[in-house]
Each structure stands twice: as structure tokens, then as C-alpha cells.
Amino acid sequence: MTEKIIVCYLFTKFDNENTFSNFIKNYKKFKSGLDHNLLICFKLLDEKKINFFSKHLHGVKHSLFIDNSTNNDFDLGSYKRVAKKYLSNTIFFLNSHSYPICDYWLSKIAQYRKLNTIIGTSASNESLLSSLKLKKIHKVFSFIYKKFYLKKKFFPFPNPHLRTTGFMIKGSDFYTYIKDKQIFSKLDAWEIESGKKSLTNYFRNKDYDILLVNSDGSCFNEKNWLYSETYNYLNQTKGIISDKHSRKYSNLDNDQKKIYQFYTWGL
Numbered sequence: 001m002t003e004k005i006i007v008c009y010l011f012t013k014f015d016n017e018n019t020f021s022n023f024i025k026n027y028k029k030f031k032s033g034l035d036h037n038l039l040i041c042f043k044l045l046d047e048k049k050i051n052f053f054s055k056h057l058h059g060v061k062h063s064l065f066i067d068n069s070t071n072n073d074f075d076l077g078s079y080k081r082v083a084k085k086y087l088s089n090t091i092f093f094l095n096s097h098s099y100p101i102c103d104y105w106l107s108k109i110a111q112y113r114k115l116n117t118i119i120g121t122s123a124s125n126e127s128l129l130s131s132l133k134l135k136k137i138h139k140v141f142s143f144i145y146k147k148f149y150l151k152k153k154f155f156p157f158p159n160p161h162l163r164t165t166g167f168m169i170k171g172s173d174f175y176t177y178i179k180d181k182q183i184f185s186k187l188d189a190w191e192i193e194s195g196k197k198s199l200t201n202y203f204r205n206k207d208y209d210i211l212l213v214n215s216d217g218s219c220f221n222e223k224n225w226l227y228s229e230t231y232n233y234l235n236q237t238k239g240i241i242s243d244k245h246s247r248k249y250s251n252l253d254n255d256q257k258k259i260y261q262f263y264t265w266g267l
Contacts, residue, residue, distance in 0.1 A: 007039065020056055042064065079174065083175040091168070098166050119211045128150055215238045
């Protein structure tokens with residue numbers, strides 16, 4: 001594992017300037033603790049907009065990956081193309097709304113890096129199948145159809161999986177998993193994250209170590225993921241990476257947090 005780790009941050013035309021500047025601000029603020037290559041992946045942006053957003057990168061050592069795909073195959077489609085180019089590297093993928101929130105964020109994760117390992121910064125037991133609710137009686141047939149469809153694609157709760165807002169994996173491992181997958185809809189993307197044939201389930205079945213690391217630098221296996229306090233549990237104070245869903249939880253009152261904690265962990 002002599003190749004430098006690549007930190008790949010994805011930014012798309014669906015995001016705004018504040019999203020990009022928040023990542024750069026936090027990337028500069030918090031020490032990574034480990035020498036690495038920052039790769040900014042621009043997707044569905046024309047040259048003018050790439051030049052506009054690149055102004056935030058002044059003084060930040062980085063490389064660009066221009067994703068020339070004209071289709072919106074979501075974050076995971078871009079990750080596929082990045083992984084194909086950097087098969088020999090370990091890659092830490094971050095989506096557009098994610099950014100580090102503690103010092104030594106990368107070194108805390110990378111200390112557990114080894115062959116046949118995937119490392120996440122948050123996880124969940126939530127299932128789309130179990131969370132589907134009938135809201136209006138006149139939509140009962142639509143509800144039954146969705147329930148039947150989701151039952152084919154997703155396990156019921158508990159459905160343990162790493163969240164794909166921030167995760168570290170060898171490029172060749174990720175590309176082997178995703179190379180033949182077609183991503184046409186958000187549901188396709190959710191299936192890769194938490195479906196029966198998810199990233200987590202695929203590598204679990206291959207006896208990979210699937211780990212989660214928190215801001216203490218502590219490492220957790222699957223049965224202890226919730227105790228990392230990184231996502232929708234207690235006050236969620238030990239995250240390494242912040243994303244839009246973790247920030248939403250942090251802004252809830254205590255009663256609302258208990259509801260989210262229940263749907264995420266069953267507690």
C-alpha cells in the first residue's frame with residue numbers, strides 16, 4: 001500500500017457555491033494528519049462553472065477529475081469512473097455535502113487500512129422497506145406496489161450498511177463491485193448503499209472487514225456501529241465527517257432525535 005491515499009470530493013451542477021466553499025473551509029481548518037492527494041471531481045459542469053468554482057481552491061494543493069458523463073448517474077456513477085482510473089489507490093470518497101469536522105480525520109481512518117477492508121465514517125440499520133408507510137387510504141394500491149417492489153430489493157429492518165457519504169476503499173475493490181451496475185434513478189443508488197446487493201453485503205459475503213471509525217480514532221465492527229455515536233444516536237458527538245443528514249439530526253430537539261434513533265437503530 002505504497003500509493004498515496006486519494007481523497008475524492010464530488011461536486012455537481014446540482015450543488016451551490018456555499019456547498020463547495022463549506023468543504024474547502026473545513027478541509028483547510030482541520031488537519032488531515034496524513035499526506036494524501038486531494039481529487040476534486042466535477043460532474044455535469046461546463047468549463048465556465050468549473051473555472052468559477054475552482055477559485056475556492058486557491059492555495060489548496062489538488063488535482064481535478066472532470067467527469068464527462070452526460071448522464072446523471074448520481075454520486076456512485078462518478079465514483080465508479082474515479083475508481084476505474086485509480087485502481088491501485090485507496091480512495092476516500094466524500095459526497096458534495098460532506099466535510100471533515102475534527103483534526104487528524106484522515107489518519108484516524110487510515111490507521112485501520114489494510115487489504116480486504118472497507119472503512120466507513122457512519123452507518124445505519126435502517127431499511128427503505130420497513131420505513132415505507134401508508135399515508136393516505138386512497139393510495140393503498142400504490143403502497144402495495146411499492147412494498148412488493150422494495151421487498152425484492154431491500155431487506156427489512158435491521159438492515160446494517162455503511163453510509164456512502166464518506167467511506168474508504170481500494171479503487172480496484174470498488175470498481176470490481178460497481179463496474180456492471182447501472183444507476184438510472186435514486187432508487188438504484190439507494191440499492192447500492194443499502195439494498196440486498198449493497199456494497200456492504202457484497203463485501204461482507206467476501207469476508208472483508210467492514211469497519212467504522214469515529215473521532216476518538218476508535219474502530220467498531222458491525223454489531224457495535226451504533227456505539228460509535230457518529231450517526232443518529234444519542235447526541236451524535238463523535239463524527240469524523242459531517243453530512244446533510246447528520247446535520248439535520250443535530251438540529252432536532254430531544255424528542256425528535258429519539259424518533260430518528262428508533263428508525264435508524266431500533267432503540
